[in-house]
Amino acid sequence: MGEFELIDRYFRRDGAPSPQVPLGIGDDCALLAPAPGMQLAVSSDLLVEGRHFLSTADPRRLGHKALAVNLSDLAACGARPMAFTLALALPSADEAWLAGFAQGMFALADEHGCELAGGDTTRGPLAICITVFGEVPAGATIRRNGAREGDDLWASGTLGDARLSLEAFRGTLSLPAPLFEQTRLRMEMPQPRVALGQALRGIATAAIDVSDGLLGDVGHVLRASGVGATIEAREAIALLAARVNARPGDLPDDAAQLDCVLAGGDDYELAFTAPPSAREAVLEAALNSGTAVTRIGRIEAAPGIRVLDADGRAITRRFASFDHFA
Template sequence: MEFDLIARHFTRATPGAVLGVGDDCALLAPSPGMQLAVTSDMLLEGRHFAPQDSPAGIGHKALAVNLSDLAAMGATPRWATLSIALPAADDAWLAAFARGFFRMAELHGIELVGGDTTRGPLTIAITAIGEIPPGQALRRNGAQAGDDVWVSGVIGSAAAALAYRQGRLFMEQIDAAKVLPALYLPAPQIALGIALRGIATSAIDISDGLLADLGHILERSSAGARLEFAALPVLPVLQAYLHEPVARECVLAGGDDYELCFTAPAARRDAVRAAAETAGVAVTRIGHITSGPGLTVVAPDGQPLPVDKTGYDHFDE
């Protein structure tokens, strides 16, 4: 049964691997002179997605969140492994999941080279592998005082969609429809990460919330930051709800954006904008790195904005 499921839904040609699905291990040969970037993420039903969510959407998101980590390092995606625990062998669910997974994989040139299946609570674990030239990885520890802080795309939409779904944020149905895709179909910023090689001094993807993830850069870089709340890029439909504390929390600490937050010297602003144009992605300068510790968000009136929550806690009940 297990091998039939694998063969039916997950065995595809892998011309970029020495050996793909079908043996005890995959055999991979990185391109000459390249380093491997490896990341793993796990998604659990009831924690990261709901039982009623589309299996195709779950397949898309499960791979997208891993590719977002590669994007944050400036890596080019190459391969992935996929392990799934299933309550039962549900052929229709797996077929739809595989459609979403492989649609994302084909978009970014990823080959599935192995994995595992077993019975258990619905859990998806993916390891994604990319390549990057030595010395060009975007890391978290390079931010310097005076660097600009940038984000790609818009933030807060996915968290607002979840808050709406949970009944914590009232939105008109027509407005909610504009933020829901961000929750279910995130787009990893692979092209931007690659374009920022040699320009950005640090980078991270926004998975747990802007303040929490930027906080990781500040911790590793022994620096602080000052952000302008009015500069944060949000959809116009969400802008209309920012008088609500929960909406402001979605923007600052909601997570699930999978945009890039990165730093670069002020002298490289033109290079950042050129990289963004090459990648076809909008970027916004939202603040700057400070020499002293701490992260301050400044309200439009110039006063520090009180922040009760900085991001998603994986162990919070």
């Protein structure tokens, strides 16, 4: 099977051009048409085998995740997905793998009305690069630099599930089989909070998606905004235990849970800030988007991040979020 047959068989879809993508696969460039008064939001992510996913990853789940991590960036900006491009390096044209990958990717794309508009394929070590395009009303983008002293700090969904699964894969901890499968699904098929991101436009003062760990990603918001924060560890840990419906003894000790929740990556939840006066609006946005949110801290003038235990005492140990070159 040649390159162009591969594209036609697995990635070209039937149907007339859409208003948002008047020209897609088959030409030198795709054409996108954002609605009047809208701006394009663009993000790229590269996934490399052995670095971002295991060689044993189910191709359907991998197709889902490859697009999900990009849609999560759009969610953090409050953008509506429009289209994406796919650059794919493959060791070989494995038809079963391609069919599963395309199925998982297109299932998520259809869920969010996001069309494959083009890309490239080549032979090489397995790597997946997706660039996603969204639209957001001009001036309404949720950025990282808007957090202000006195704002609440919120997190969507739950945190730490993916890191729990990764540590189980690594053999550093043991999880009951049902709990392992549950957390593995969270690691391999994250759910981008696209609807919540759009619902938070005009409410959230700043936002970021949690891809490399809560503390590290919130730190980007704080530096961009020139502020600091205090995080309540009790609330953060509750996000993990509640999500996985864990029984006593199922989860590792508190220290390991803190590592998973505060420094674990691959959650693809949203961390965002909003003034206390907007608490009802935040909860309504969460309800309307079908996404749970939890208030986990507050923004303060003093720079840096302070983590408090259940008794309000400062936790002094260091937590290292993921960094490709650290």
